[in-house]
Amino acid sequence: MPELTYRDALRSTLIEEMNRDSSVVLLGEDIGIYQGTFRITAELLARYGPQRVIDTPISEAGFVGAAIGMAMLGLRPVVEMMTWNFSLLAFDQIVNNAAKVRYFSGGQVDVPLVIRGPNGAGVQLSAQHSQSLEATYAHFPGLFVVAPATPADARGLLRTAIRGTDPVIFMEHAALYGTKGEVPNGDFAIPFGVAEIARPGRDVTVVAYSRMVSVSLAAAARLLEEGIEAEVINLRSMRPLDRETIIDSVRRTHRAVVVQEQWRPYGAAAELAATIAEGAFDYLDAPVERVTGADVPMPYARNLEVLALPRDEDIVRAVRRALHREDRDG
Amino acid sequence: MRTRDRDEGEAPVASAVDDRKAGELEAALPWYRLMVIARRFEEETERAFRRGKIGGYLHVYSGQEAVAAGFLAELWKDDIFFTAYRDHAHALFRGIPPGEVMAELFGKSAGVARGKGGSMHLFDVRRGFYGGYGIVGGHIPLAAGAAYALRYRGENRICLCFLGDGAMNTGVFHETANMAGLWGAQGLCPLIFIVENNEFAMGTSVARSSAVTDLASRFSAYAIPHERIDGMDFLAVRSAAARVFPEVRASGKPYAFEAVTYRFAGHGAADLFQPYRAKDDVEAAHRRDPIVILERQLRDAGLLDDARVSAIQEEAERLITEAVQFAEQSPPPSPEELHAHIYGEGS
Numbered sequence: 001m002p003e004l005t006y007r008d009a010l011r012s013t014l015i016e017e018m019n020r021d022s023s024v025v026l027l028g029e030d031i032g033i034y035q036g037t038f039r040i041t042a043e044l045l046a047r048y049g050p051q052r053v054i055d056t057p058i059s060e061a062g063f064v065g066a067a068i069g070m071a072m073l074g075l076r077p078v079v080e081m082m083t084w085n086f087s088l089l090a091f092d093q094i095v096n097n098a099a100k101v102r103y104f105s106g107g108q109v110d111v112p113l114v115i116r117g118p119n120g121a122g123v124q125l126s127a128q129h130s131q132s133l134e135a136t137y138a139h140f141p142g143l144f145v146v147a148p149a150t151p152a153d154a155r156g157l158l159r160t161a162i163r164g165t166d167p168v169i170f171m172e173h174a175a176l177y178g179t180k181g182e183v184p185n186g187d188f189a190i191p192f193g194v195a196e197i198a199r200p201g202r203d204v205t206v207v208a209y210s211r212m213v214s215v216s217l218a219a220a221a222r223l224l225e226e227g228i229e230a231e232v233i234n235l236r237s238m239r240p241l242d243r244e245t246i247i248d249s250v251r252r253t254h255r256a257v258v259v260q261e262q263w264r265p266y267g268a269a270a271e272l273a274a275t276i277a278e279g280a281f282d283y284l285d286a287p288v289e290r291v292t293g294a295d296v297p298m299p300y301a302r303n304l305e306v307l308a309l310p311r312d313e314d315i316v317r318a319v320r321r322a323l324h325r326e327d328r329d330g
Numbered sequence: 331m332r333t334r335d336r337d338e339g340e341a342p343v344a345s346a347v348d349d350r351k352a353g354e355l356e357a358a359l360p361w362y363r364l365m366v367i368a369r370r371f372e373e374e375t376e377r378a379f380r381r382g383k384i385g386g387y388l389h390v391y392s393g394q395e396a397v398a399a400g401f402l403a404e405l406w407k408d409d410i411f412f413t414a415y416r417d418h419a420h421a422l423f424r425g426i427p428p429g430e431v432m433a434e435l436f437g438k439s440a441g442v443a444r445g446k447g448g449s450m451h452l453f454d455v456r457r458g459f460y461g462g463y464g465i466v467g468g469h470i471p472l473a474a475g476a477a478y479a480l481r482y483r484g485e486n487r488i489c490l491c492f493l494g495d496g497a498m499n500t501g502v503f504h505e506t507a508n509m510a511g512l513w514g515a516q517g518l519c520p521l522i523f524i525v526e527n528n529e530f531a532m533g534t535s536v537a538r539s540s541a542v543t544d545l546a547s548r549f550s551a552y553a554i555p556h557e558r559i560d561g562m563d564f565l566a567v568r569s570a571a572a573r574v575f576p577e578v579r580a581s582g583k584p585y586a587f588e589a590v591t592y593r594f595a596g597h598g599a600a601d602l603f604q605p606y607r608a609k610d611d612v613e614a615a616h617r618r619d620p621i622v623i624l625e626r627q628l629r630d631a632g633l634l635d636d637a638r639v640s641a642i643q644e645e646a647e648r649l650i651t652e653a654v655q656f657a658e659q660s661p662p663p664s665p666e667e668l669h670a671h672i673y674g675e676g677s
Contacts, residue, residue: 025482051482051518062505065471066478072460073410073479093502096465097472105453105461106444107671141672165674 001182009151009183010040010116010172013158014078018048021076024162027054027063028080028117037082038118038177064090064115068098068167071113076162081117084133084171098167099142114161116170118177119147120211120261121298121309130298130305132262134209135271137169138238144192145169145238149213151181153236156190163189173211193240197249201229204319205249207272208259209235212310216259219315230319238268246272247279254285255322259315264292289318355631358564361403361423362624362634363642365395365564368419369621370646371428372595374654375418375435375449379599383657384435388449391419393594396620397526399423400567401490401587404575410458410480411490412473414497415450416526417462424457428649429656440660444667466531467493467500470523474506477521478513481582488520488579496531498548499539510584511552517582522574523549525586526561528593533606546588554584561589562618565627592618 004012018024030037032045032055045053056063060081067077081087087094098111121130138145144166148154154172161168198213199220208216213234220230231249235242250256258272273288294308320326372390379388391398394416402423405411413420421431426442434441435449443453443462452462460476463469473491480487497503513519525545529536536543549556560566567589574585592615596604604612628634 050516057505057508057512059505059509061502062471062474062509065468065502065506066475066509069412069460069472069475069477070479070482071475072472073476075479075482077475092465092468093471096468097463101461102674103671104443104447104451105455105671106442106446108443108453108455109460110674144673 001184003180004151004183005177006148006151006154006172006179006181007038007040007177009154010158011042013155013162014041014044015047017159017162018044018052023074024076024078025052025054025070026078026080027056027067029056029058029082031055031080036080038174041080060086060089061093065093065097067113067115068093068101068111071111071167072101072109076112078114078116078162081115083129083174084117084119085129085131087115087133094137094143094167094169095140099140102166103142110165111167112165113167114158114170115168116158116161117172118174119171120173120175121305122174124300124302124305125298126300127297132260132293134169134171134238135262135266135268138268138271143167143169143239145171146192146236147171147173147210147238148236149176149198149208149210149234151179151183152188153190153234155183156188157192157236159187159189160192171210175211179214190236192237193242195236195242195245196234197231197245198234199230199232201231201253203229203253204255204257204322205231205233205246205253206257206259206315206319207233207235207246209238209268210261212259212261215310215312216315219312219319222312222316223319228319228323241271241275243275243279246275250276250280251283254283256280256284257289257291257315257318257322259291259310261293261310263295264290265295267292286322286324289322291315291318352631354565354569355628355633357403358568358624359628359633361399361564361568362621362628363645364423365399365621365624366642367428367646367649368395368422370650371418371422371431371653374650375432376595376599378435378654384449385437386448387415388435388599389416389597390595391416393615393619394526394528394561394591395419396564396567396624397524397561397589397591398492400564401522401524401571403568404571405458405490406487408458409488409490410460410476411492412460412469412476413462413492414466414469414494415462415464416494417450417452420492421452421454421459421462424454424459426452426454426457426459428653432653432657433660436657436660437662438657438660439663439667440656445663446667446671467497467502469493470497470503471506471509474510474513474519474521477510477519477584481518481520486579488522488575490522490524492524492526494531495525495527495529495536495545496534496539498525498545499531507549507552507554511554514554514583519584520578520582521584522578523554523584523586525588526591527588528591530593530597530606532597533601533604535606546586549586554586556586556588558588558590561591562620562623564620564624591620
C-alpha cells in the first residue's frame with residue numbers, strides 16, 4: 001500500500017473517478033486556473049478542460065443550485081466549497097433542494113452530488129472561518145454527511161460519495177491535508193455508516209471523527225502510561241451513523257467519552273451521548289463525558305484559539321473522570 | 331415598404347402571411363381547449379380547498395394561462411422545464427392527466443408525486459417537468475445547471491425556467507443569471523428565463539419591490555438578450571417562443587422573456603381580502619382575460635362559434651368532475667411511503 005497525504009488521496013481519487021466516468025464534473029471557486037485554495041484540484045483544469053473543471057463566480061447558492069440541476073440530469077458534479085463556512089450562503093439550496101427533491105417528487109430523481117471542502121478550525125482564521133457545521137447538516141434527512149480522519153478514509157469515502165445516488169456533505173479538515181497514511185490502491189471504497197475501531201482497548205470508549213480522531217489517539221497513548229486502555233472509534237460517517245459499533249464498544253468498556261471540535265450545545269456529541277444512553281444505558285458505569293470546543297465565537301489570538309479547541313489533555317481528563325480517577329469539577 | 335406602390339409580387343407574399351396566420355390560429359385551437367380546462371381546474375381546486383379536500387397552500391394560475399400555454403406549446407417532447415409553486419396549469423399543459431394532478435393536491439397515492447409533494451411540488455420527469463418548487467427563486471439555479479448538463483452531453487434539448495416577478499429580487503436569481511451569461515458565452519446554457527410578471531409578489535407590487543420596473547431590462551446586466559411580451563395574448567407568446575427557441579437550441583445561449591400578465595385570484599387560498607389592490611384593477615384585468623382574447627381571435631377567424639365553445643366548456647366540466655372523482659377514489663399513500671424516497675435504493 002502506498003503512503004499518501006490526505007490531499008493526494010483526495011486528488012488522486014478525483015482523477016481516477018474523472019477518468020472512469022465522463023459525467024463527473026468539478027465546480028467551485030478558484031479550482032481551475034488558481035489550482036484550488038488547498039490544491040486538491042491542482043492541474044485538473046489542464047487535464048480535463050474548462051467544461052469539466054468549472055471555475056465559478058463567488059456565487060455559492062448559484063453554483064450549488066446549478067450542481068443540483070446537473071445531478072438531476074444525470075451528471076455527477078463534485079462541488080468544492082472553499083470552506084464549509086461559505087456553505088451557509090448555499091444553505092437553502094442544500095437543505096431545501098438537494099436533500100428533499102427526491103422525496104417531494106415521489107422518487108423521480110437521483111441527486112448524485114458531492115459537496116466537499118474543509119470544515120472546522122484552521123490556524124488563526126478567527127470567528128467566521130473556523131466553524132464546524134457537521135451536526136447542522138447531519139440534522140437533515142436526504143443528506144449523507146461524512147468526515148474522513150485519514151488519507152485512507154479520504155479516498156474510500158470520496159469514491160463512495162462520487163458513485164452514489166444522493167447528495168453527500170463531504171467534510172475535510174484543513175489541518176489534515178498534509179498528514180500521511182497508507183492508502184489502498186484500486187477500487188478501494190468505504191461504505192457509509194461503517195465506523196472503524198482506530199485503536200482497540202478495554203477500559204473506555206472514545207468516539208471521535210475528523211481531526212479529533214488523531215487527537216484522541218494521542219490521548220490514548222498518554223493514557224496508556226497510566227495503565228488505561230482506551231478504545232478509539234473513528235466514526236467516518238455522521239449520517240448514517242454506525243450505532244452498532246459504538247454501542248457494542250460501550251457495552252464492553254462500560255464507559256464513554258465523545259469528542260467534537262464544534263460547540264457543545266446541540267452538537268454531534270449530544271447525539272452520540274443519546275445514542276449510547278439508548279443502546280447501552282444498563283452497561284454504563286459512569287455518565288457519558290463530552291469533550292467539545294469552547295462555546296464562543298473563535299477568537300483570533302493564538303493563545304485563545306488553543307483554549308477554544310479540544311486538546312489531547314482534555315480527552316485524558318475526561319477519561320479519568322469517566323473512570324472516577326478525577327472529580328467532575330477538577 | 332409601406333409607401334411603395336403595389337406590385338405584382340406582393341400578393342403571394344401577403345397570402346403566405348395569411349396562410350401562416352391561419353395555420354397559427356388553427357394550431358391554437360387545442361390550446362384554447364387546454365386553457366379552458368386549466369381555468370376550470372383551478373376553480374375546482376379553490377372549491378376543494380374550501381371543502382377541506384386540499385390542504386396546505388394553494389396558488390392558482392387563473393389569468394396567467396397564456397404564458398405557460400404559449401411557451402409549452404413550442405417546447406419539444408424531450409425538452410425540459412422548471413417552475414415555482416404556481417404550477418398546476420404547467421402540469422396540465424404538458425399532458426399530465428387532470429386526475430393525477432388533482433390526486434396530488436388531494437394528497438393521494440395516484441398523484442404525480444405519489445401524494446408526497448402536493449400543490450407546490452408537481453413533478454413528472456417522463457414529460458420533462460422537473461418540478462414545482464416552493465422557495466421563491468430557489469429553483470432558478472437548478473434550471474441553469476440542467477441546461478448546462480444537456481449541452482455538456484452534446485444534446486440539442488433546451489430548458490425553460492418559469493419564475494415570478496418576485497423571484498427576480500432574490501440573490502440566487504442574480505447569481506444564476508450571471509452564470510448563465512458566462513456559460514452561454516461558451517454555448518453551454520440553452521436556458522430560457524420566463525418571468526411571469528403578474529404585477530404582485532404576494533401583496534407587494536413590482537413598483538414597490540423592484541427599483542427598475544422594466545423587468546426584462548434587468549437581464550442586460552448579465553449579457554442575456556431579452557424582451558417584454560404581452561402575456562395575455564397566447565398567439566403573441568407562442569410566436570415569440572417559436573422565434574426564439576430555435577435560436578437558443580442552435581446557439582446554447584440563454585434568452586429571457588418578461589411576460590406581462592395578471593393574477594386574477596389572490597396570492598394563495600388564504601389571501602381573501604387583497605388589501606394591496608383595488609377591485610377596479612382586478613376588473614380591468616379581467617377585460618384582458620387571456621381565454622377571452624384567444625376565443626375572440628378564434629371566433630374572428632371562424633374557427634370557434636357558440637356551439638363549439640359550449641362543447642369545450644362541457645368537456646372541461648366533465649374532465650374536471652372525473653378528475654375529482656379519480657382523486658377522491660385514489661387511496662392515500664401507504665404508511666411505508668413515509669420512509670421511502672429519502673435516499674436512492676442503492677444507498
